[in-house]
Amino acid sequence: MTTQNISRSEGRHKKRDISVFACKIGVDEMFTSADVFQLAQLPKNIIIISASLTTIVAYNSATSAVLDIGWAGGDELFDGTNIKATAGTEVASSLVPLLAETGGVLTATPVFVGAPTAGEVLLTIEYVEYEQCTGELTNFVE
16 A cells, blocks of 8 residues: 655645625615625635624614524625624624635625614634635635
8 A cells, every 4th residue: 555645735734814805784785675685706715714793883773683694695604693782892703614615795684674884894704725825816706
């Protein structure tokens, strides 16, 4: 039996850096009805290592303010997150690694009961582009 050193095959030896995506989502950018809003297109072949939603400005004038974050209108990242919270409060976080092989369009779907006139949350996502190494450009989906 022959042993084969695979430590350098398929780029396993390359250094990986953590990338961060951050996006403020304010009430002035969203309608008060449930609709799907495109936030960004994340690179393909990434592993999301953490994500969080933090209230910057508390949502007002709404009985309920809920936000879904995911891909193509889904809720894979955050599902039914109550964003009506005190300013400076982290309302949701995820530390479970999530593989997003195809990249894809990151979306937000808000559901408001009542029409808020103020409110803003910060979405942060930390991810690793596991096919890239230091100095390589991000590999976006065409």
